[in-house]
Amino acid sequence: MTISEKIKHALDTDGVAILPPMDVFESIAILKETDICVNCTMLDPWYNKGFGGELPTSEYDDFITRLLNQTGEISDLMYLWGFPEIIGPYVRYAPSGFYMAAWLTWYYKNCPSVIRGWRSSQNACLQFMRKGHKLHPEHFLNDEQKEKFESGKMRFVPGPPSVIEAPLIIGFVGKKERTGHPSQKPEAVFDKLLLMANQKGDIVFDPMAGSGTTAACAKKHGMKSIVCDMNEDYIQMIEKRMGVNRIVT
Numbered sequence: 001m002t003i004s005e006k007i008k009h010a011l012d013t014d015g016v017a018i019l020p021p022m023d024v025f026e027s028i029a030i031l032k033e034t035d036i037c038v039n040c041t042m043l044d045p046w047y048n049k050g051f052g053g054e055l056p057t058s059e060y061d062d063f064i065t066r067l068l069n070q071t072g073e074i075s076d077l078m079y080l081w082g083f084p085e086i087i088g089p090y091v092r093y094a095p096s097g098f099y100m101a102a103w104l105t106w107y108y109k110n111c112p113s114v115i116r117g118w119r120s121s122q123n124a125c126l127q128f129m130r131k132g133h134k135l136h137p138e139h140f141l142n143d144e145q146k147e148k149f150e151s152g153k154m155r156f157v158p159g160p161p162s163v164i165e166a167p168l169i170i171g172f173v174g175k176k177e178r179t180g181h182p183s184q185k186p187e188a189v190f191d192k193l194l195l196m197a198n199q200k201g202d203i204v205f206d207p208m209a210g211s212g213t214t215a216a217c218a219k220k221h222g223m224k225s226i227v228c229d230m231n232e233d234y235i236q237m238i239e240k241r242m243g244v245n246r247i248v249t
């Protein structure tokens, strides 16, 4: 079987395709070679600050530009995560044919204070969309609103707030979903991002998946996912979390 056939087979049988450990640009190149239609890509890289090390700004700029341009070739919507002060400049980096549709904030109150300054309590996420691509705010309606929406009587569909509040997974918080990954995102945050961007059956790609939060949330909402990470330990974490083995290439 070709790699494309193996990914498709894994998506059909397990709903998730876990690739073996590799660099983000290698997994993007693999998907470019296939005819698999990715609806949404989650880009949650290292943040160029603190944990994970720091590159000169121009090198980080090159990395982010390449990420956005290349994932823009295989998907219609990209989420890009980072500290607000790091990813702020990238609001102007939309690939050709895309626009920066939303600045989202994940707000958490429970970060331990480690410096004598503002206590970090937010992460930012930029949403880039292909022009003309549609979102799914209807996924956030209550039953009464859904009825109105389905009968075509709703003039304005209220969207979810662009600030998502969910505690950081730390200490006793988030024990049920904790994997041990040092920068695991809460499912409560990714749930909203995926529901806004996708419908049941859509394929989500996360090439720097860490503990596999994207895959876990996609499964919960009937979506499919293709996930990868450069680190062998994290691929094992994803396998354990999803109860599925990686694809053998």
Ligand SMILES: C[S@@+](CC[C@H](N)C(=O)[O-])C[C@H]1O[C@@H](n2cnc3c(N)ncnc32)[C@H](O)[C@@H]1O
Residues within 6 Å of the ligand: 022, 023, 024, 025, 044, 045, 046, 181, 183, 184, 185, 186, 207, 208, 209, 210, 211, 212, 213, 214, 228, 229, 230, 231, 234
């Ligand atoms: C912020 S974490 C992702 C956390 C993930 N969203 C979660 O909820 O568990 C960033 C991940 O990117 C991976 N990574 C960093 N650089 C990479 C690269 N060049 N290629 C592939 N993975 C990379 C790291 O190993 C790390 O697991």
